[in-house]
Amino acid sequence: xxxxxxxxxxxxxxxxxxxxxxxxxxxxxxxxxxxxxxxxxxxxxxxxxxxxxxxxxxxxxxxxxxxxxxxxxxxxxxxxxxxxxxxxxxxxxxxxxxxxxxxxxxxxxxxxxxxxxxxxxxxxxxxxxxxxxxxxxxxxxxxxxxxxxxxxxxxxxxxxxxxxxxxxxxxxxxxxxxxxxxxxxxxxxxxxxxxxxxxxxxxxx
Numbered sequence: 001x002x003x004x005x006x007x008x009x010x011x012x013x014x015x016x017x018x019x020x021x022x023x024x025x026x027x028x029x030x031x032x033x034x035x036x037x038x039x040x041x042x043x044x045x046x047x048x049x050x051x052x053x054x055x056x057x058x059x060x061x062x063x064x065x066x067x068x069x070x071x072x073x074x075x076x077x078x079x080x081x082x083x084x085x086x087x088x089x090x091x092x093x094x095x096x097x098x099x100x101x102x103x104x105x106x107x108x109x110x111x112x113x114x115x116x117x118x119x120x121x122x123x124x125x126x127x128x129x130x131x132x133x134x135x136x137x138x139x140x141x142x143x144x145x146x147x148x149x150x151x152x153x154x155x156x157x158x159x160x161x162x163x164x165x166x167x168x169x170x171x172x173x174x175x176x177x178x179x180x181x182x183x184x185x186x187x188x189x190x191x192x193x194x195x196x197x198x199x200x201x202x203x204x205x
Contacts, residue, residue, distance in 0.1 A: 004063035004070075005051055007031075010040040018089075027087045031064060031073055034094035041066060045087060052078065052087070056143050059105045059131075061095055072138065074103060095138050102172055104131045105142060107163075109182060111150035117184030123154035129181045132160065133172040140168035149182055157183035 010021070010028060018028045025045050032038040041064075051057045057075065064073045077091035095101065107130055117123035132145060145163060152158065157180045160173060173179075 029090035
């Protein structure tokens, strides 16, 4: 999937210049890293707004088309207005094809409806973690990591260490940590009903 966006070099900087840019429908930003100096840029607000609504745009190598030249970049930061539907500033980092990158990738959970904990025990799938930080070369970066819960029973969990990573991709985690990614829990009301049903025959005796 080709993910590209257009930008132009920004010469005027400062609070006043950025405010005027935003009023004209542009978003100030910066692209940095690699063997080049940081470059101030501005982007069409409407174009980038729709791009940002795509999950894949936040976890992929992007093509920045800057004044006719193309560069590979990662989206590193988005500053939003506290209450308006407005992007205030964007940060992008240049990508070197030969250097490993660190990026958070979304998790996609599959087969929830056929998990024993849901289908047979009336449980609810609880997503504890929705994204995971990975390390890999740019060419190996996945759009998402799949988590299959088809064998998960109520009261059981899948931990970070159990995730199957694509070739060339490794999870970035603190030493000794293995957090829960997803679990299946029984709703309180359902658990109470089951307990009451179990006690009912004993009361009749």
